[in-house]
Amino acid sequence: MSTKVDGDPGFLALDLETANPSIDSICQIGIADFTAKTPPDHWVSLLNPEDYFHGVNVSIHGITETNVRNSPVFPTVYDYLRTRLENKFVVHHTYFDRSALNAACQKYGLAEIHCTWLDSAKIVRRVWPEFSRRGYGLKSVAEKLNIQFDHHNALEDARAAGEITIQAMKTARMNLYALQARIKQPIDPDVTSSRIHVDANPDGPLFGEEMVFTGSLSIPRREAARIAAQAGCNVSASVRRTTTIVVVGDQDIKRLHGHEKSAKHRKAQELITEGYPIRLLGESDFLRVLNYKKNG
Numbered sequence: 001m002s003t004k005v006d007g008d009p010g011f012l013a014l015d016l017e018t019a020n021p022s023i024d025s026i027c028q029i030g031i032a033d034f035t036a037k038t039p040p041d042h043w044v045s046l047l048n049p050e051d052y053f054h055g056v057n058v059s060i061h062g063i064t065e066t067n068v069r070n071s072p073v074f075p076t077v078y079d080y081l082r083t084r085l086e087n088k089f090v091v092h093h094t095y096f097d098r099s100a101l102n103a104a105c106q107k108y109g110l111a112e113i114h115c116t117w118l119d120s121a122k123i124v125r126r127v128w129p130e131f132s133r134r135g136y137g138l139k140s141v142a143e144k145l146n147i148q149f150d151h152h153n154a155l156e157d158a159r160a161a162g163e164i165t166i167q168a169m170k171t172a173r174m175n176l177y178a179l180q181a182r183i184k185q186p187i188d189p190d191v192t193s194s195r196i197h198v199d200a201n202p203d204g205p206l207f208g209e210e211m212v213f214t215g216s217l218s219i220p221r222r223e224a225a226r227i228a229a230q231a232g233c234n235v236s237a238s239v240r241r242t243t244t245i246v247v248v249g250d251q252d253i254k255r256l257h258g259h260e261k262s263a264k265h266r267k268a269q270e271l272i273t274e275g276y277p278i279r280l281l282g283e284s285d286f287l288r289v290l291n292y293k294k295n296g
Helices: 057-060 074-085 097-105 120-127 138-144 154-172 176-182 222-232 263-273 283-289
Strands: 009-016 026-034 043-046 089-092 116-119 210-213 247-250 281-282
Touching: 009 057, 009 074, 009 097, 009 154, 009 247, 009 283, 026 074, 026 097, 026 154, 043 089, 043 154, 057 263, 074 097, 089 154, 116 176, 120 154, 120 176, 138 154, 154 176, 154 222, 210 222, 210 263, 222 283, 247 263, 281 283
Parallel strands: 009 089, 089 116, 210 247, 247 281
Antiparallel strands: 009 026, 026 043
16 A cells, blocks of 8 residues: 555654553554655564553553563653654554653653644544544444554554555545644534534544543542543443543552452453453543643
8 A cells, every 4th residue: 555645745653552551651662654665664662661560451452561571661762762753744543642652751751752643533533424423443443444453563553543544645635734734623614613512522532432430539520521521522420331431530540450449440341351442541641631730
């Protein structure tokens, strides 16, 4: 498959895997090259997150503490990542990978890597109407577009996101610059704000996600639900098969690798082991992803 569309500079695609619910616990990173180099300059590496491995995460990607024992830590690969990514178009599928990379930089006191981020999930929602409201996860979109890949391997997920973007560019007849402008617009530019459901902003970065809160939060639950809805989430009181994100209070997330887990957390873990795509997320990471600033 060609990796460029006329009038675009090419791009890189990025994907990350984490060791536990903390988004800065990166244990694998992959970069797929769509800049038309011959051969493509793909790159993947395990990382030692200097953190614990949670069973739920291991069950998803199969990476364990033993696998990364002799792997580099994030600061070791930082200069390489900055050289590869800075001032480039970088594709990622949903908010998670961009947020995790920035969080890892903060964790180690490193400067944020500045690039032009393109969320392929946002692109998909605007190019193919059947994905505008639901079903735009990497696996389901790849299946629809006949893209074969090994899910939850960082390089394979990055490659799939890149190939999805290429197909979107061709379908929409847009180059990267046009797509960049398009994803900043509402999914349906003809829909006025008065027709948008106030409880779940359809243009929010997390639209389509169903979120549940558990544990002690530093902000009132009502406020947490409000900002989640503003970001596009439907907020539910209980974990069920349609749940996609469980936000855990920071005091409780420290115990996730132990046995003191809430009923909601235990239910989420059961569903994850059954194959349901639920992500556990700490409260601070949830607020960081949404750039929420506490008063005072």
